[in-house]
Amino acid sequence: MNSPAADPLIQVAGLTKHFDVSSGIFGGYEFSLNGLQFPFRYDPEVVRAVDDVSFEIERGETLGLVGESGCGKSTLARVLLQLLEPTAGDIYFEEENLAELSSEALRQRRKDIQIIFQDPQSSLDPRMKAGAIIEEPMQAHGMLDAAGREERAKELLESVGLESQYYDRYPHEFSGGQRQRINLARALSVDPEFVVLDEPTSALDVSVQAQILNTLDSLQAEFGLTYLFISHDLSVIRHISDRVAVMYLGELVEVAPVEALFEDPKHPYTRALLSSIPVPDPRNRGERSVLEGDVPSPINPPSGCRFRTRCPALIAPAEHDLSETEWESVRSLLRAVSRRSFDPDDVDAGTLRARFFDGPLSDAHCEEVIDQAINHAVTGRWDQSSSLLEREFSQKSICAQSNPSLERIPTDRRVACHRHHVDGGDGTRGTGGTM
């Protein structure tokens, strides 16, 4: 961590979770018999779900965690909750390293960390009444006697916006929003310090969502709770968070106070995410999204910056002598070829070139490469075209050569982007234009 938080409740250092998904019973192993190599080699396939993630959560704050589906948010939450063992890294709770606790101390600590899942239905046992559901964790931790637990369960029902007489009702007698409130009461029953909310409102109607978010706000104040709020819904994240961590392909790319992040996103991925929020303007019907292409596989993520294959701000290779406008045109061609976004039957080399470039490039080598790449593309040789562009341009960019770490930039945030790790930190130095 670059700089410790004022009063961190949770500190996460270099947290990593990889899943071995090698197929077959011998997946992940290489055989050798009497020094001879087995004729088949099974390369381990590893999903890099969470990779070297470090952050802290201050006591009493809500840290929002946002990112596209599959970027590792839920895995991170499960590792934090000790539901999954980390591959590497440490989690400190009130400065205690959870990995170093005895099993009894860890059992006690588990009480302090609770989770609320997305689907309020499946997490409630249909055969149990609300009261018993809320009391179950207290019983497991030996808290209070039966009468004390009942009293506490009834108080909690009221704290979460229900009525104490609901104590004897079964889950099917409640609406989706009410069931999520019962989950909240159950999580709060053991008096936790930290609650992970994993898409807690995604399965609910919009009007119910807002009510639950308001309840979460008041519960935080009443019980002094610290939240990690996971969502892919940026408007929910903006409503609830004090700070926001943006995750892409297993890594954190930006961590910033909520308003700073929404008003002035620094990482190109954050910018792309924010610009894909639908604009509620009837004249502007386009749901503008600059998030082009698919998320690469976490089994084989791109070298260097993992966002570089979709990044509209890829930095020009230092060895090329291109103007900003020229590099922008090269970048557009790179993205168009990798997305195969034109039909080779409908376009000849001259027309395609004119779509991206005003005239010949000032760098003779680049000019030659672009010519070849365009010729490959218009004859349907997509792979040759994209590997040539990848080799001559993308791979030579610093973005492909080293993975930018999450560094504090001269504002109030941390960003993992080479563009911001330069003097001034405004991300505009060097060839490549502004983002």
Ligand SMILES: Nc1ncnc2c1ncn2[C@@H]1O[C@H](COP(=O)(O)OP(=O)(O)OP(=O)(O)O)[C@@H](O)[C@H]1O
């Ligand atoms: N048990 C597992 N075994 C193998 N791969 C897994 C396992 N759990 C998650 N993954 C993979 O890890 C990556 C991260 O998944 P995760 O569910 O953490 O992402 P997420 O951001 O929470 O996505 P979503 O918003 O869709 O829930 C994905 O590629 C997923 O397929």
